[in-house]
Amino acid sequence: MVCLLWEFPQNLLGAIVLGFLRAAGRPVKITCDHERLFIRAPVNVSLGMFIFFSPSRSTAGIDPIMRHEYGHSMQSQLLGPFYLIVVGLPSFFLAAHATWHARKYHRLPKKYLERFPERWAENLGRKASPILQDSARY
Numbered sequence: 001m002v003c004l005l006w007e008f009p010q011n012l013l014g015a016i017v018l019g020f021l022r023a024a025g026r027p028v029k030i031t032c033d034h035e036r037l038f039i040r041a042p043v044n045v046s047l048g049m050f051i052f053f054s055p056s057r058s059t060a061g062i063d064p065i066m067r068h069e070y071g072h073s074m075q076s077q078l079l080g081p082f083y084l085i086v087v088g089l090p091s092f093f094l095a096a097h098a099t100w101h102a103r104k105y106h107r108l109p110k111k112y113l114e115r116f117p118e119r120w121a122e123n124l125g126r127k128a129s130p131i132l133q134d135s136a137r138y
């Protein structure tokens with residue numbers, strides 16, 4: 001309950017995104033684990049307890065995209081109502097640039113995961129890997 005209120009702005013956005021995906025008939029598969037909703041969807045974004053991710057093509061170990069988004073979810077837990085400003089905005093603009101770059105050059109920018117807040121999310125996600133082992137099975 002505390003996390004619902006502490007992370008209220010991003011939880012509200014996450015519920016809205018999930019509602020839009022369902023209303024648009026987009027396929028989503030939801031699993032609840034570690035007090036988070038892991039949602040396979042055609043979008044990669046972490047909004048409070050809602051972790052949306054499009055599984056990567058990687059078949060070995062923990063899905064790196066899920067792990068990265070879980071790292072953002074941990075940032076949300078740490079920052080609470082400041083998450084969207086401190087992490088969400090810079091991450092959104094980095095992702096927008098990366099999408100443009102990938103369309104133009106057919107690859108992500110080399111330093112995408114080295115920038116703030118992406119590197120922090122990567123580090124948090126990697127540290128959480130042991131507890132994500134079960135989540136990686138679905």
Ligand SMILES: [Zn+2]
Nearest residue numbers: 068091118121
């Ligand atoms: Zn990210």
